[in-house]
Amino acid sequence: MIEVTGLTKRFKRTLAVDDLSFTVSPGRITGFLGANGAGKTTTMRLLLGLDQPTAGRATVNGMPYRDLKRPLTHVGALLDATAVQGGRRAEQHLWWLARSNGISRSRIGALLELVGLAPAGGKRIGGFSLGMKQRLGLAAALLGDPEVLVLDEPTNGLDPEGIRWMRALLKSLAAEGRTVLVSSHLMSEMAVTADHLIVVAQGRLLADAAITELVRPGTSLEDAFMNVIGRSAP
Numbered sequence: 560m561i562e563v564t565g566l567t568k569r570f571k572r573t574l575a576v577d578d579l580s581f582t583v584s585p586g587r588i589t590g591f592l593g594a595n596g597a598g599k600t601t602t603m604r605l606l607l608g609l610d611q612p613t614a615g616r617a618t619v620n621g622m623p624y625r626d627l628k629r630p631l632t633h634v635g636a637l638l639d640a641t642a643v644q645g646g647r648r649a650e651q652h653l654w655w656l657a658r659s660n661g662i663s664r665s666r667i668g669a670l671l672e673l674v675g676l677a678p679a680g681g682k683r684i685g686g687f688s689l690g691m692k693q694r695l696g697l698a699a700a701l702l703g704d705p706e707v708l709v710l711d712e713p714t715n716g717l718d719p720e721g722i723r724w725m726r727a728l729l730k731s732l733a734a735e736g737r738t739v740l741v742s743s744h745l746m747s748e749m750a751v752t753a754d755h756l757i758v759v760a761q762g763r764l765l766a767d768a769a770i771t772e773l774v775r776p777g778t779s780l781e782d783a784f785m786n787v788i789g790r791s792a793p
């Protein structure tokens with residue numbers, strides 16, 4: 560479970576996250592939607608202890624990320640799949656992460672298999688396509704078999720078959736009872752992936768509802784999104 564309470568982040572003159580409160584429950588996929596600059600990545604970074612909030616708090620299973628012992632065993636994150644050392648081989652990268660969190664090396668082979676990178680495990684990451692880096696990022700997020708997953712645009716760079724694969728994997732992870740928070744710009748993808756949506760604009764919460772509540776029969780998620788955004792416009 561993820562809990563965000565009164566979360567606020569100001570960067571000089573930009574209020575990136577503005578008194579945001581929501582809960583992300585286990586057992587379903589929660590889509591995190593918002594236009595460019597709405598504050599999605601900043602919220603995820605605050606949740607993962609990568610930035611300090613100006614006010615408010617964000618917790619994973621009741622604890623701030625920084626207080627979690629062996630954090631990868633509680634929460635797996637994929638923020639920027641390209642932020643990996645290109646000189647490392649995929650297996651080395653995963654082993655480096657696993658070792659720092661007391662995770663057995665034996666998981667690495669199975670995870671590379673799961674994300675479709677088994678043949679590339681011994682190759683340098685620098686030669687990977689963006690889609691391959693996303694797959695590696697997902698393997699890293701799953702290393703510690705965490706209850707909570709925080710994924711920022713995980714389908715970026717994936718081809719149509721890769722997008723379908725990612726959707727099926729996220730659904731199976733949620734069905735196992737995990738908490739899955741996933742941001743995306745792709746409305747059509749969110750419409751068939753998410754069970755619940757959190758919509759933000761200018762750092763503020765606009766909607767926190769089941770997808771069936773937001774998208775009425777005969778309308779699209781894109782219509783619903785534009786409606787919610789439109790209602791919030793000054």
Ligand SMILES: Nc1ncnc2c1ncn2[C@@H]1O[C@H](COP(=O)(O)OP(=O)(O)OP(=O)(O)O)[C@@H](O)[C@H]1O
Pocket residue numbers: 570573574575593594595596597598599600601602
């Ligand atoms: N380190 C930073 N310093 C200054 N401003 C920042 C910083 N990080 C984010 N911002 C600003 O905060 C606002 C929210 O940005 P954020 O990246 O969280 O939005 P987003 O919803 O993830 O956008 P996108 O969908 O384009 O990735 C933007 O106005 C952005 O320019």
